[in-house]
Amino acid sequence: MPGVWTRKDLLGLEDLSKEEIELILATAESFKEVSTREIKKVPALRGKTVVNLFYEPSTRTRVSFEIAAKRLSADVINIASETSSVRKGETLIDTGRNIEALKVDIIVVRHNYSGAAVMLARHVRASVINAGDGWHEHPTQALLDVFTLKEKLGRIEGLNVSILGDIAHSRVARSNIWGLTKLGANVMVCAPKMLIPPAIEQMGVAVTDDIDEALRNADAVNVLRMQFERDEENAFPKQLEYFKNFGITKERLGKAKKDIIVMHPGPLNRGIEISSEIADGINSVILEQVTNGIAVRMAALFLVAQANENITHEDTD
Amino acid sequence: MKILIKNGRVIDPANNIDGIYDILVENDKISKVTRDIDMQADNIIDATDKIVMPGIVDMHVHLREPGREDKETITTGTMAALRGGVTSILAMPNTQPAIDCPENVELLKSIIDETAQVNVFICAAITKERLGKELTDISKLKKEGVVAISDDGSSIDNDELMLQALKKAKEQDILVISHCEDKSLSAGGVVNLGIISTRLGLRGISCESEYKRVQRDLQLAEKAKARIHIAHVSCKESVELIAQAKKKGIKVTAEVTPHHFYLTDEAVLGFDTNMKMNPPLRNKNDLRALKEGLKKGIIDVVASDHAPHTENEKEIEFERAEFGVIGLETGLAVSITELVKTGLLDWPDLVKKLCLNPAKILGIAKGTLGVGRDADIIVVSPDKEWVVKKEEFVSKSKNSAFLGKKLTGVVEYTICNGRINEPRPS
Numbered sequence: 001m002p003g004v005w006t007r008k009d010l011l012g013l014e015d016l017s018k019e020e021i022e023l024i025l026a027t028a029e030s031f032k033e034v035s036t037r038e039i040k041k042v043p044a045l046r047g048k049t050v051v052n053l054f055y056e057p058s059t060r061t062r063v064s065f066e067i068a069a070k071r072l073s074a075d076v077i078n079i080a081s082e083t084s085s086v087r088k089g090e091t092l093i094d095t096g097r098n099i100e101a102l103k104v105d106i107i108v109v110r111h112n113y114s115g116a117a118v119m120l121a122r123h124v125r126a127s128v129i130n131a132g133d134g135w136h137e138h139p140t141q142a143l144l145d146v147f148t149l150k151e152k153l154g155r156i157e158g159l160n161v162s163i164l165g166d167i168a169h170s171r172v173a174r175s176n177i178w179g180l181t182k183l184g185a186n187v188m189v190c191a192p193k194m195l196i197p198p199a200i201e202q203m204g205v206a207v208t209d210d211i212d213e214a215l216r217n218a219d220a221v222n223v224l225r226m227q228f229e230r231d232e233e234n235a236f237p238k239q240l241e242y243f244k245n246f247g248i249t250k251e252r253l254g255k256a257k258k259d260i261i262v263m264h265p266g267p268l269n270r271g272i273e274i275s276s277e278i279a280d281g282i283n284s285v286i287l288e289q290v291t292n293g294i295a296v297r298m299a300a301l302f303l304v305a306q307a308n309e310n311i312t313h314e315d316t317d
Numbered sequence: 318m319k320i321l322i323k324n325g326r327v328i329d330p331a332n333n334i335d336g337i338y339d340i341l342v343e344n345d346k347i348s349k350v351t352r353d354i355d356m357q358a359d360n361i362i363d364a365t366d367k368i369v370m371p372g373i374v375d376m377h378v379h380l381r382e383p384g385r386e387d388k389e390t391i392t393t394g395t396m397a398a399l400r401g402g403v404t405s406i407l408a409m410p411n412t413q414p415a416i417d418c419p420e421n422v423e424l425l426k427s428i429i430d431e432t433a434q435v436n437v438f439i440c441a442a443i444t445k446e447r448l449g450k451e452l453t454d455i456s457k458l459k460k461e462g463v464v465a466i467s468d469d470g471s472s473i474d475n476d477e478l479m480l481q482a483l484k485k486a487k488e489q490d491i492l493v494i495s496h497c498e499d500k501s502l503s504a505g506g507v508v509n510l511g512i513i514s515t516r517l518g519l520r521g522i523s524c525e526s527e528y529k530r531v532q533r534d535l536q537l538a539e540k541a542k543a544r545i546h547i548a549h550v551s552c553k554e555s556v557e558l559i560a561q562a563k564k565k566g567i568k569v570t571a572e573v574t575p576h577h578f579y580l581t582d583e584a585v586l587g588f589d590t591n592m593k594m595n596p597p598l599r600n601k602n603d604l605r606a607l608k609e610g611l612k613k614g615i616i617d618v619v620a621s622d623h624a625p626h627t628e629n630e631k632e633i634e635f636e637r638a639e640f641g642v643i644g645l646e647t648g649l650a651v652s653i654t655e656l657v658k659t660g661l662l663d664w665p666d667l668v669k670k671l672c673l674n675p676a677k678i679l680g681i682a683k684g685t686l687g688v689g690r691d692a693d694i695i696v697v698s699p700d701k702e703w704v705v706k707k708e709e710f711v712s713k714s715k716n717s718a719f720l721g722k723k724l725t726g727v728v729e730y731t732i733c734n735g736r737i738n739e740p741r742p743s
Binding site: 115199 | 510511512514515516517518519521587588629632633634635636637
């Protein structure tokens with residue numbers, strides 16, 4: 001197995017080395033088999049407590065983390081912002097410290113503000129796994145995307161991967177860009193110009209607003225969810241217009257490589273960013289992504305817990 | 318009471334002095350600046366190998382009192398000033414209540430008279446409650462002794478109103494200080510727009526939101542034939558516009574903060590809220606332009622934009638945290654480290670930027686060591702290094718952008734109005 005994991009937290013892929021990413025993927029691979037057993041459980045995190053601290057509504061990521069933790073035999077508590085003292089004005093740091101005082105080992109945090117997981121991690125000794133912070137990062141999603149790609153195509157290096165959709169407001173896009181480029185893929189991002197954040201080419205990606213160009217040589221396309229419900233700035237095109245210009249359809253895919261892989265982090269907007277035909281078609285690996293999410297999250301939980309046991313803690317302040 | 322400061326390198330650009338001299342202070346005034354003063358004094362300070370310069374005039378300080386005494390008070394802010402070698406402060410009017418009428422000036426003056434440890438000059442608001450709707454009574458404020466007006470923290474969006482303000486200021490011969498920000502362009506932003514905002518997934522603040530407003534204010538100042546001072550210049554385009562305006566004869570002056578010429582937006586990576594300020598830290602090219610601007614005299618002043626905030630307002634999610642950093646206690650050392658030690662400015666240049674120019678711009682009799690002037694003098698160890706530590710700040714708030722940084726230059730004595738502030742324990 002390559003490398004050693006020494007980090008207390010998993011906050012993003014930007015800070016990770018290629019070796020660290022490969023280590024998570026390799027660990028995930030070894031955990032994947034657990035979910036196929038008759039008794040889907042290993043005792044790796046027995047006696048550990050995991051808290052899912054979710055400040056944003058989320059079902060799939062939260063459930064995926066919960067299942068991952070349970071398959072490792074950890075105890076899991078879910079806290080959603082609607083029911084927590086966050087509504088009573090408690091700060092994130094105070095909430096984190098209170099959770100820690102309950103002798104929790106890992107906090108999985110989803111937050112609507114960029115950097116929230118980073119800040120929380122600085123203030124608690126418990127491990128923190130970022131389950132998505134604002135527009136910043138969503139490392140386990142990108143890791144499961146990369147894991148799925150690698151499983152399908154045998155490698156990442158040299159692959160042409162296009163990421164399509166609202167790049168500006170997407171933590172999935174950012175984490176994917178870091179993960180894929182570190183592993184040697186050629187990444188292209190494609191979106192209407194107003195949804196491309198400034199200077200993104202400095203992250204090592206090619207940029208286009210031409211969907212056909214994005215698909216032309218792609219080995220895989222990662223279709224992001226268009227979050228029309230979050231369009232605070234009115235930056236989005238209309239839904240039908242978006243589908244017309246950027247939607248992944250059979251016709252468009254006909255001009256791409258025959259065995260192009262189509263990924264989507266979910267939940268799907270059928271008929272907006274992707275047609276049903278493609279989402280359910282032979283190129284789609286969308287449900288495999290969901291399955292792989294468990295293995296990747298088991299790996300993340302396991303590695304941070306293990307590393308944290310070996311850390312001599314100084315005062316976190 | 319007599320104070321004799323011996324053998325220091327005395328730097329007083331107002332009088333073209335840069336050399337080894339002694340200074341005698343009598344009755345709180347400077348009475349002699351010559352070589353080898355030999356006499357008895359109540360206090361003799363040996364300034365061998367030290368710089369002796371006028372006390373700093375910091376023309377951009379938020380003292381927070383009245384209204385936000387949890388962040389800073391005039392007592393703590395001016396004690397922090399003493400520590401940083403600052404003997405004169407221009408207090409910004411965005412207090413609660415805002416300093417927008419003679420009554421509130423009176424209120425502020427009464428607190429200053431009772432508690433201030435250094436000279437505090439008053440900047441009043443341009444518009445009532447700083448709302449950008451209705452002008453304050455500038456002539457009355459001037460009569461109250463206000464030396465400048467500014468809606469700092471906000472910019473006046475209405476062109477006509479800003480023009481009226483400049484005309485009125487011209488009539489009253491009072492300085493207008495402009496916080497240049499078009500909030501329709503910067504709204505929601507928390508960090509410089511560019512690769513860093515993209516990497517962090519944060520909303521950006523474009524340079525355009527600043528320089529468009531600089532451009533407008535320069536045009537309006539020209540039209541009104543008024544003086545205008547551009548606060549906290551942060552980007553290259555603003556420096557260029559100011560340079561052109563100066564060439565054209567527009568009466569503009571400008572300031573830069575130490576954090577803007579020392580740090581770039583890369584410092585925000587990691588989401589440290591002490592790197593969150595407005596205007597935001599910009600990129601390398603902007604930083605270079607700011608330094609060039611200082612060197613060429615396009616930028617006249619270094620001012621701290623001291624903006625204290627409590628831990629509760631900073632130790633939260635980056636996007637929710639307040640904008641601003643403290644700077645009274647680090648301004649001189651950052652300037653020495655980044656401007657003098659690098660060879661960009663020489664000492665007399667730095668003294669102009671920190672002392673003489675702001676005093677001239679404000680029209681106050683400070684910033685020099687001329688005979689007969691108030692004894693506002695600082696003695697500085699120019700090569701002594703120190704590390705900025707949170708627990709050593711005198712300011713009530715600790716939100717410094719320089720925590721952990723090693724800086725060069727230590728203020729050994731701050732003499733303010735003839736009173737010696739004890740040197741920091743070493």
